[in-house]
């Protein structure tokens with residue numbers, strides 16, 4: 001699996017990635033299907049822009065999120081309490097409608113003997129979020145990745161998000177938030193630990 005770094009990220013954002021003709025044609029077909037004329041001036045470059053935007057939304061496919069957890073620190077001065085990163089904003093797209101999912105995540109773990117740089121928890125989240133997702137799987141994948149690679153005593157992930165496929169179309173119900181959680185290890189087995197982590201997360 002190739003690993004996408006910041007350079008490739010920038011290349012996609014700056015429009016340097018070539019867009020194959022069949023991809024452009026697919027987007028022209030979608031514009032026609034939506035009721036507009038892909039040949040009108042304002043829409044001429046839209047197929048390329050849309051294709052590059054989708055490459056950027058889906059950068060996670062070129063990334064192994066576990067690679068962010070490779071550098072681990074053992075000198076933690078005996079710290080063995082919960083480590084929590086909360087209110088991490090993220091964007092994803094639902095696999096049913098390819099519509100935006102916008103929300104925030106709280107990711108916690110109870111270290112066994114090692115910790116990771118705190119930004120890496122957000123990197124793992126974005127690595128899985130930048131794909132076509134459902135919120136349940138995103139939550140489970142983030143938790144499993146930390147559990148498998150850091151081997152902590154426990155992992156807790158709570159995600160709260162709003163789905164554009166519910167607000168902008170379909171049932172058209174704005175203002176609703178979906179909450180999902182995944183607890184592993186101590187946070188699953190021990191009620192007191194679970195309550196403590198949920199309280200630190202603000203739930």
Ligand SMILES: Nc1nc2c(ncn2[C@@H]2O[C@H](COP(=O)(O)OP(=O)(O)OP(=O)(O)O)[C@@H](O)[C@H]2O)c(=O)[nH]1
Nearest residue numbers: 094095096097133134135136163165166169170171
């Ligand atoms: N469980 C879950 N459902 C999701 C997620 N994102 C979108 N959905 C739902 O996926 C469902 C797809 O339902 P379908 O009946 O196949 O599609 P649809 O006819 O477009 O459904 P409506 O959205 O009700 O119009 C919808 O109820 C969406 O609200 C998610 O992350 N998790």
Ligand SMILES: [Zn+2]
Nearest residue numbers: 094096097165
């Ligand atoms: Zn959807």
